[in-house]
């Protein structure tokens with residue numbers, strides 16, 4: 669899986685407001701369209717890790733150990749390109765997906781991986797995941 673970006677929020681999902689930076693009508697329209705994508709009714713990009721696609725770079729392990737989250741280092745599996753990746757459930761979803769409040773929210777949002785932080789909501793990958801998972805028809 670390629671990079672992802674999500675801005676932090678109290679509810680654990682994307683709250684970026686890209687239209688603040690839009691300089692023309694086309695960008696504004698695209699930004700508004702992306703903002704209509706609700707991660708909390710989706711979670712598609714977190715359900716694609718069955719074969720080690722949601723990569724975890726070494727810097728994440730260093731960061732987690734520094735904050736006492738060694739448990740996160742233990743919930744990994746071999747990933748693509750010889751790297752590590754988030755472990756997954758039998759259905760291919762990341763083991764950290766789902767909270768009491770929402771099956772689409774991340775339980776470790778504040779400490780989530782770099783790949784998750786950099787994934788871009790509204791990107792072609794995001795839209796492809798949404799389509800493949802049936803979120804968008």
Ligand code: SF4
Pocket residue numbers: 682705706707708710711712713714787788789790793794795797798
């Ligand atoms: S696929 Fe896109 S809309 Fe769905 S949770 Fe991921 S970033 Fe959010």
Ligand code: SF4
Pocket residue numbers: 713714722754762763764765766773774775776777780781784
């Ligand atoms: S750590 Fe959180 S944001 Fe990243 S793939 Fe797993 S559930 Fe999704």
